[in-house]
Amino acid sequence: MLVLSYVLGRLVQMVPVVLGVVLIAFLTIQLVPGDPVRIMLHGRATDEVVAAAHARLGLDQPVPVQFARFVWNALHGDLGTSIIQQAPVTAIIAERLGPSIFLLSYSALIAIVVALPLALLSASRHGRPVDHAIRIGGMIGFAMPPFWIGLLLMLLFGLTLGLFPISGYGRSFGEHVVHLTLPSLTIALFLAPILIQSLRGSMLEVMTADYIEVARAKGLSERRIMAKHVLRNALIPTITVLAVNIGWLLSGAVIVEYVFSLPGLGSLLVRAVGFRDYPVIQGLALVFAMLVVVVNLLADLAYMLVDRRVLRA
Amino acid sequence: MVVAVSPRRHAGRVARELAVWPATLKVGTVIVATIVLAGLFAPLIAPYDPFYQDFGTVLQPPSLAHPFGTDMVGRDVFSRVLFGIRIDMQIGFFTTYVPMIYGVALGAAAGYFGGWLDAILMRLLDIAMAFPFLVLIIVILSILGPGVQNIYIAVFLVAWTMYARLARAEMLVERNKDYILAARTLGFGPGRIIFRHALPNIIHSSIIFSMADFVLNILLVSGLSFLGLGVQPPLPEWGAMIAEGRDYILQAWWISTLPGVVVVITGTGLSLIGDGLAHRLGERQHGLL
Numbered sequence: 001m002l003v004l005s006y007v008l009g010r011l012v013q014m015v016p017v018v019l020g021v022v023l024i025a026f027l028t029i030q031l032v033p034g035d036p037v038r039i040m041l042h043g044r045a046t047d048e049v050v051a052a053a054h055a056r057l058g059l060d061q062p063v064p065v066q067f068a069r070f071v072w073n074a075l076h077g078d079l080g081t082s083i084i085q086q087a088p089v090t091a092i093i094a095e096r097l098g099p100s101i102f103l104l105s106y107s108a109l110i111a112i113v114v115a116l117p118l119a120l121l122s123a124s125r126h127g128r129p130v131d132h133a134i135r136i137g138g139m140i141g142f143a144m145p146p147f148w149i150g151l152l153l154m155l156l157f158g159l160t161l162g163l164f165p166i167s168g169y170g171r172s173f174g175e176h177v178v179h180l181t182l183p184s185l186t187i188a189l190f191l192a193p194i195l196i197q198s199l200r201g202s203m204l205e206v207m208t209a210d211y212i213e214v215a216r217a218k219g220l221s222e223r224r225i226m227a228k229h230v231l232r233n234a235l236i237p238t239i240t241v242l243a244v245n246i247g248w249l250l251s252g253a254v255i256v257e258y259v260f261s262l263p264g265l266g267s268l269l270v271r272a273v274g275f276r277d278y279p280v281i282q283g284l285a286l287v288f289a290m291l292v293v294v295v296n297l298l299a300d301l302a303y304m305l306v307d308r309r310v311l312r313a
Numbered sequence: 314m315v316v317a318v319s320p321r322r323h324a325g326r327v328a329r330e331l332a333v334w335p336a337t338l339k340v341g342t343v344i345v346a347t348i349v350l351a352g353l354f355a356p357l358i359a360p361y362d363p364f365y366q367d368f369g370t371v372l373q374p375p376s377l378a379h380p381f382g383t384d385m386v387g388r389d390v391f392s393r394v395l396f397g398i399r400i401d402m403q404i405g406f407f408t409t410y411v412p413m414i415y416g417v418a419l420g421a422a423a424g425y426f427g428g429w430l431d432a433i434l435m436r437l438l439d440i441a442m443a444f445p446f447l448v449l450i451i452v453i454l455s456i457l458g459p460g461v462q463n464i465y466i467a468v469f470l471v472a473w474t475m476y477a478r479l480a481r482a483e484m485l486v487e488r489n490k491d492y493i494l495a496a497r498t499l500g501f502g503p504g505r506i507i508f509r510h511a512l513p514n515i516i517h518s519s520i521i522f523s524m525a526d527f528v529l530n531i532l533l534v535s536g537l538s539f540l541g542l543g544v545q546p547p548l549p550e551w552g553a554m555i556a557e558g559r560d561y562i563l564q565a566w567w568i569s570t571l572p573g574v575v576v577v578i579t580g581t582g583l584s585l586i587g588d589g590l591a592h593r594l595g596e597r598q599h600g601l602l
Contacts (some may be wrong), residue, residue: 016436016439016440017436017439017440017443020436020437020439020440020443021440021443021444024440024444028452028455028456031456032456033456033457135588136581136585139580139581139584139585139588140577140581142525142528142580142584143528143532143576143577143578143579143580143581143583143584144573144576144577144580145532145535145536145539145552145555145573145576145577146532146536147535147536147539147552147555147556148555148569148570148573148576149573151555151559151562151569151573152570152573154562155562155563155566159562159563246445247442247444247445247446248445248446249445250445250447250448251445251446251447251448252447254445254447254448254451255447255536255539255540258540269448269451270451270540272455273451273454273455273542274541276455278455281452281455284448284452285444285448285449285452288444288445288448289443289444289445289448292442292443292444292445293443
């Protein structure tokens, strides 16, 4: 019962956010100064063509009607038609969703694998030189522009050493892994410092908890306490930290996909902006925001399953 | 509080303040001050005109004559990086501190008054945070068109949300404390209570976060310029320079690499200041790092 009401409550909380997100996505075309169709067609269209495009996009209707239609269609998975690509926006975006999700999961995985041991080391040597070195290393990683570090990784591992391809996505799962290694490393380089910082904090908190004192009093070795109690309890907040930072992850993915010419949502966004392909931009704004909302929802639910205490709060 | 002090006492105070600065704050301040000064005095320090194209010396590797080498049209990369400080630090500064002013004010007011103002603000924050920051900025730029002025507009529209959230959270704790109740009992108006009494106590977290935000904004501007949506060539913006060198990365690694190194040094300096401030102000960390 508690679980059900928690899930329902969480879903109800989402409603105003989703409505706001949909409204903002809808407004992207409305707010374009001048006629978005003429801008998209670069002014070389005749009046009939423009009028036809208006009718197809529904731009000839009153704004509230347009909004209602936008919501209705979006609920049915129809995000309109790209005039420039002559294809449904949903299909264009769906085609690009796979590489982006692969990239995000892969970078999150690398970031966790790097961040966990470093955070553990940092927390267990709290205030010692290793801790400071890890913190300052994190600051340096955080300050690296992803497009710059991407270029350098390309130059070193791709062009000079020839270990990894420098662009494209490949066809099979194995090829995806090889193609996405450098892009994922690039994203992980700025995600890992954020993860390390939060994990270190939560580990330090766990380390001063009463049950750790009890474990010490029982005579357990520090190593065992770290591995069994601290690490296990610090893993739970990792989910939350990752979810909170999903926005940064996606932001980083936009630039990294562009640098490595990956066929993902981010590079699609950059291209769509270049062509002023407003239906695609609008659809992407909606999809990106919904990704953030859904990931946060899933993280909260996962957290609830791991730690039932939130149900009583 | 502003108190007139004699120069000597003032010097003593500065020395005492410096003595309690953590090492990170000192090192960070030295790094950032050096970069800002180099930017201010760029016309005096820069060995060449950042726009001067010398086709006799294209793609020269770093040397004594050209410390950072030359680019594909023979411009001196070091001089361009120096002038780039003016562009990147200026945009980074304004995109950080302008939204901070009204973000903190709005968040503080919402936290103090509560009620419908708070409810509306919280919904707005939730919606703004649902969009990945860069995606939202790019979408706004797609409407307004590329360029620095529109980056300012886009960031000013969006970036205050983080500060509003921080200030609101702090205000919720602060507003029930005795000194606020005392100020209210004395009959002070909400404006005075929020800005004169509570603000000094709730601003720390925003100041600390602003250092990480400064780094992110420099990365944002250089990233947007890299994508061609920000500062336009031939202006010597760091991200735009990295983009220009991209096609020459194999023959001339320095065109892209060295401006990036300066970005990393600048960002690390700012992060060090943030870390030091967090210790100096005696707070738990609020920044991203």
